Amino acid sequence: DAKTTQPPSMDCAEGRAANLPCNHSTISGNEYVYWYRQIHSQGPQYIIHGLKNNETNEMASLIITEDRKSSTLILPHATLRDTAVYYCIVSSSNTGKLIFGQGTTLQVKP
Amino acid sequence: EPEVTQTPSHQVTQMGQEVILRCVPISNHLYFYWYRQILGQKVEFLVSFYNNEISEKSEIFDDQFSVERPDGSNFTLKIRSTKLEDSAMYFCASRVDQGANEKLFFGSGTQLSVL
Numbered sequence: 704d705a706k707t708t709q710p711p712s713m714d715c716a717e718g719r720a721a722n723l724p725c726n727h728s729t730i731s732g733n734e735y736v737y738w739y740r741q742i743h744s745q746g747p748q749y750i751i752h753g754l755k756n757n758e759t760n761e762m763a764s765l766i767i768t769e770d771r772k773s774s775t776l777i778l779p780h781a782t783l784r785d786t787a788v789y790y791c792i793v794s795s796s797n798t799g800k801l802i803f804g805q806g807t808t809l810q811v812k813p
Numbered sequence: 814e815p816e817v818t819q820t821p822s823h824q825v826t827q828m829g830q831e832v833i834l835r836c837v838p839i840s841n842h843l844y845f846y847w848y849r850q851i852l853g854q855k856v857e858f859l860v861s862f863y864n865n866e867i868s869e870k871s872e873i874f875d876d877q878f879s880v881e882r883p884d885g886s887n888f889t890l891k892i893r894s895t896k897l898e899d900s901a902m903y904f905c906a907s908r909v910d911q912g913a914n915e916k917l918f919f920g921s922g923t924q925l926s927v928l
Contacts, residue, residue, distance in 0.1 A: 749919075752914075798869045799846060799917055800861060803856040
């Protein structure tokens with residue numbers, strides 16, 4: 704599975720959009736981009752995933768560049784409860800194995 | 814929304830003892846997983862399980878570990894003789910089907926403390 708690079712930490716003001724970048728320059732054609740988050744020590748929570756098209760759901764939007772070498776997770780109106788570690792994971796595994804990196808610690812501030 | 818349920822939330826054991834961590838995956842899911850997270854470190858894959866057998870395991874998942882689906886609802890992780898370094902949060906996960914386009918649902922974890 705391709706490796707991802709994320710900034711270790713970011714801040715965002717409450718109510719503003721949080722844009723979390725991820726580089727995955729070695730991604731291959733059958734690999735999906737997944738985003739999960741972990742609030743404190745809880746279990747990782749699925750946010751969104753995509754292959755090549757941009758995706759949106761009730762939690763977030765995922766923008767994948769045309770060459771698929773990077774992506775951005777957008778939380779449109781961040782709240783204090785969005786403070787968490789956000790993981791960008793690239794996976795093609797049929798068995799469901801996910802390789803977690805260190806992620807980005809997002810701190811939403813009042 | 815359906816959840817993956819793990820029990821107990823916290824387990825304390827003495828080194829050398831056997832522990833069993835229990836999970837109830839989401840009912841229509843067919844693929845089951847265990848991950849662990851040592852305090853301050855990354856979430857690490859341990860094992861995946863499908864159709865009553867292990868489909869993939871990591872180097873961490875040595876002979877001290879075993880998994881079982883003893884009935885139609887539970888999925889367990891057994892550590893035969895615990896070591897201090899087994900202290901970690903253990904997460905169970907499940908998903909409905911195979912394929913890279915299927916998301917995993919994680920439980921809230923069991924914190925294992927080995928003394």
